[in-house]
Amino acid sequence: MAKPYQDGSGWAFRLRVQGQDIFRSGFKSEKEAQQEANDLAADLRKSDKPALLGPQRTSVAQGLSDYAREVLPYHKGAPQEARRINRYLRELGLPLIRLEEFQSQAPIKERLRKRKKEQPVHWTVTLVAEAEQKIPNGLHAHRAAMVAESRATGAMRRKLARTMMADITKHELQRFVDRMEEEGFGMSTVRLEVAILRQLFGHAGRVWSWSRPLLNPASGLDITTEDNSRTRVLTEEEWQRIAPILARKRNQLVFPLVCLMLETSMRSCEPLIHLRWEHVNWERRILELPTGKTGKRNVPLGPGALAILKYVKALGLTSGPTEQVFPTSYEAVKKVWSEARK
Secondary structure: OOOOEEEOOEEEEEEEEOOEEEEEEEEOOHHHHHHHHHHHHHHHHHHOOOOOOOOOOOEHHHHHHHHHHHHHHHOOOHHHHHHHHHHHHHHOOOOEEEEEEOOOOOEEOOOOOOOOOOEEOOEEEEEEOOOOOOOOHHHHHHHHHHHHHOHHHHHHHHHHHHOEHHHOOHHHHHHHHHHHHHOOOOHHHHHHHHHHHHHHHHHHHHOOOOOOOOOOOOOOOOOOOOOOOOOOOOOHHHHHHHHHHHHHOOOOOHHHHHHHHHHHOOOOHHHHHHOEHHHEEOOOOEEEEOOOOOOOEEEEOOHHHHHHHHHHHHHOOOOOOOOEOOOOOHHHHHHHHHHHHO
């Protein structure tokens, strides 16, 4: 044990425990510094028994895979997190995260996370080999353009995915953030990407007892602040111009979907992901959504919204109680909307 030494007007110490170098300063006395050094060394020797393979033998991609299996079952917003995590898993050819809605919403005791409270399980998480992705003909150009726009960011993400977690530095993640901003990613996208990494490193230190890196490298990054308040509303003149174009698109679900969102003010995830025919209560004229960003809620249906739903049902694309009302993807809707705007 190294002895404390004077550092300016105070006292400091340097400590090396199990290959980890630690420096602390700013103590008022030698005794105070020595006590802190003794306590810190004892805590590290007693508690630093890393779970799994440890930070020196776990890549960021593998860490994200382990994190997803332990944490995502309890997150309502897990689908978004899974999509971001899968980008890293693909870089190493690892099995991808697949989510399925948990059949029972009854709270159960967590087995993997050390919490005292019970938490409801929302998802079942499994790992699946990625099948050859079949991209619809109409989306090839759109997908190619997206890949080209983020080529440099993709290369940096590939490098991060392969790096051992103990070797990740704040400087490296800051460069990743800067490159995403340079390539035109929205600040919300950047923040969500950083949030996944910050949660991973926080979980590793808190639950897996990993001491490396010493500080969370994804915390305190410099991310440009933007005003993302949403005050933009489609005008009647704009709607009269864009509606006929949407109605002529080959994807016949986009037009009624947009109409329903305008009628009900639902978020896009609610009709696209959560809405099933069994949730439509025709007699009470409400949508009984079982889940969403704000939890379970009822959405009132006016005459216009009811007419839209009857139109979609008449298309005959789906009709079973557990089938989606709008069996299409967010990416397909975004492409049609973008083309119509142009």
